[in-house]
Amino acid sequence: xxxxxxxxxxxxxAFFGLFLLFLYGPTLTIAILSFQGPTGGLTFPMRxxxxxxxxxxxxxxxxxxxxxxxxxxxxxxxxVMVTTVVVSVMGGLAFRKRFAGSGVLFYLxxxxxxxxxxxxxxxxxxxxxxxxxxxxxxxxxxxxxxxWTLPFGLLIMFAVFNRFDKSYEEAARDLGASPxxxxxxxxxxxIAPSLIGVALFGFTLSYDEFARxxxxxxxxxxLPLEIYGMTTNVTTPVIFALGTLTTVFSFLxxxxxxxxxxxxxxxxxxxxxxxGKGMV
Amino acid sequence: xxxxxxNRHLTGWxxxxxxxxxxxxxxxxxxxxxxxxxxxxxxxxxxxxxxxxDNYHFLLTSPVTLQVxxxxxxxxxxxxxxxxxxxxxxAYFLAFxxxxxxxxxxxxxxxxIPFWTSNIIRMISWIPFLGRNGLANSTLISWGVIDEPLxxxxxxxxxxxxxxxxxxxxxxxVPIFNTMMRIDRSLIEAxxxxxxxxxxxxxxxxxxxxKPGIMIGSIFVVTLVMGDFIxxxxxxxxxxxxxxxxxxxxIALLQYPSAAATAVILLVTVLMVIGTLLRxxxxxxxx
Numbered sequence: 001x002x003x004x005x006x007x008x009x010x011x012x013x014a015f016f017g018l019f020l021l022f023l024y025g026p027t028l029t030i031a032i033l034s035f036q037g038p039t040g041g042l043t044f045p046m047r048x049x050x051x052x053x054x055x056x057x058x059x060x061x062x063x064x065x066x067x068x069x070x071x072x073x074x075x076x077x078x079x080v081m082v083t084t085v086v087v088s089v090m091g092g093l094a095f096r097k098r099f100a101g102s103g104v105l106f107y108l109x110x111x112x113x114x115x116x117x118x119x120x121x122x123x124x125x126x127x128x129x130x131x132x133x134x135x136x137x138x139x140x141x142x143x144x145x146x147x148w149t150l151p152f153g154l155l156i157m158f159a160v161f162n163r164f165d166k167s168y169e170e171a172a173r174d175l176g177a178s179p180x181x182x183x184x185x186x187x188x189x190x191i192a193p194s195l196i197g198v199a200l201f202g203f204t205l206s207y208d209e210f211a212r213x214x215x216x217x218x219x220x221x222x223l224p225l226e227i228y229g230m231t232t233n234v235t236t237p238v239i240f241a242l243g244t245l246t247t248v249f250s251f252l253x254x255x256x257x258x259x260x261x262x263x264x265x266x267x268x269x270x271x272x273x274x275x276g277k278g279m280v
Numbered sequence: 281x282x283x284x285x286x287n288r289h290l291t292g293w294x295x296x297x298x299x300x301x302x303x304x305x306x307x308x309x310x311x312x313x314x315x316x317x318x319x320x321x322x323x324x325x326x327x328x329x330x331x332x333x334d335n336y337h338f339l340l341t342s343p344v345t346l347q348v349x350x351x352x353x354x355x356x357x358x359x360x361x362x363x364x365x366x367x368x369x370x371a372y373f374l375a376f377x378x379x380x381x382x383x384x385x386x387x388x389x390x391x392x393i394p395f396w397t398s399n400i401i402r403m404i405s406w407i408p409f410l411g412r413n414g415l416a417n418s419t420l421i422s423w424g425v426i427d428e429p430l431x432x433x434x435x436x437x438x439x440x441x442x443x444x445x446x447x448x449x450x451x452x453x454v455p456i457f458n459t460m461m462r463i464d465r466s467l468i469e470a471x472x473x474x475x476x477x478x479x480x481x482x483x484x485x486x487x488x489x490x491k492p493g494i495m496i497g498s499i500f501v502v503t504l505v506m507g508d509f510i511x512x513x514x515x516x517x518x519x520x521x522x523x524x525x526x527x528x529x530x531i532a533l534l535q536y537p538s539a540a541a542t543a544v545i546l547l548v549t550v551l552m553v554i555g556t557l558l559r560x561x562x563x564x565x566x567x
Contacts (some may be wrong), residue, residue: 016370027397
């Protein structure tokens with residue numbers, strides 16, 4: 001094949017570069033601005049460079065409870081992550097065979113994905129309200145977030161099982177493995193890297209979810225709700241400092257997940273079988 | 281017992297029961313509740329069960345509703361066109377111009393990482409860019425393009441759509457890239473050998489084969505924009521309205537029945553749009 005770059009490469013590469021700048025530029029800007037000096041404002045110029053606003057975050061806040069909300073968001077993220085992984089794998093396994101009502105269930109999953117978030121928030125809030133239950137981030141908030149993370153987890157599982165080679169399972173069965181042994185020792189290890197992906201979706205989508213928790217988190221805010229509250233009454237770079245910290249935290253989480261997938265794949269490539277490689 | 285577990289309907293439902301339970305309680309019930317409450321009445325402080333069409337009557341006869349729905353469609357249409365154009369170009373570059381697989385994965389991840397970070401912070405981060413004394417205005421002034429700061433950069437329809445494009449373009453990039461990667465490269469060589477120009481290959485081979493990805497991306501973008509309330513509120517500085525904001529305003533005033541009626545109409549509208557888009561693609565086949 002011709003190794004020369006086609007003419008369209010250069011304008012498209014430039015366009016792609018601009019797109020990345022568009023994606024990351026604003027985030028980088030607030031990262032820089034969060035180091036504003038104590039007299040600096042919400043925009044350039046920088047009036048000195050300091051850690052003043054980060055320091056401010058660790059002081060007693062005039063409004064809200066940032067660290068409490070961070071702890072709640074973190075705990076909720078972990079709950080949603082574990083539930084999403086378990087329920088998506090079970091759902092993915094279920095959908096490998098057609099069962100009565102599987103079509104309806106599939107359309108419900110699609111509905112959960114496309115329904116405006118505020119409807120979930122409003123509906124769940126109304127149910128809890130009218131039945132006299134207290135809305136709380138770990139009950140109503142938890143359930144509402146699952147309607148957003150489960151469809152993503154399930155779509156990933158569909159994609160995984162569509163590409164899954166069933167002969168591995170048949171081999172296990174032929175060797176006398178029970179259905180449960182087949183799942184635990186053959187299927188789950190093979191799909192493990194994808195499960196890390198599902199976990200990444202579960203945690204981050206929950207950690208950042210706003211609209212579905214708006215009316216379902218109760219009086220104790222999650223971090224996105226807290227940040228949203230700050231946008232209306234905080235006019236100092238402290239909000240940039242908070243934004244930068246939680247974005248750095250998100251990047252760390254994403255990095256850990258991606259590194260785990262990478263390590264799993266490497267280990268598999270190294271320790272994998274040499275069957276079919278022609279070694280006799 | 282063993283025979284029982286060989287029944288695929290039973291094992292299917294056993295495995296799917298947690299999923300079904302979550303969706304029943306947190307998706308189906310809430311929708312039913314909204315439909316029920318949309319017929320209720322409200323006083324200033326409380327809501328009471330009733331069966332009246334007042335909420336719908338008010339909504340369907342108010343000129344504001346029509347205007348707000350038109351505005352919502354405007355946002356959806358403009359955002360859709362922009363995200364489609366940008367998303368297609370980005371996916372095309374990744375799929376056909378980046379030749380090393382490592383680079384392809386790395387650049388693809390760079391495009392998707394923002395999806396896993398906070399939307400609200402990504403919105404806030406436009407303020408120092410677009411504000412009256414922001415980067416955009418000061419740069420344009422120093423270049424001599426404009427004399428006065430532009431007022432329409434922040435808190436306007438422009439900034440709302442900019443934020444939508446910023447937040448949602450990757451919902452186009454991912455599915456389009458996914459379908460592009462599955463295009464058999466020999467089809468393109470065949471078209472090339474048959475004398476097609478680059479442009480003809482694009483319009484006659486690649487775009488038709490990308491249609492499922494384009495449709496899935498469109499469904500995501502259109503539904504996210506139509507159901508949004510927070511981006512419009514924040515980026516327009518509360519100066520523009522869409523249906524989501526109409527609902528959230530009613531909620532803030534504790535007018536739940538009226539919010540519910542608006543929500544029902546929004547849901548019906550969104551489902552109609554998706555129903556139309558789904559006629560062009562079978563999602564289950566495309567995963």
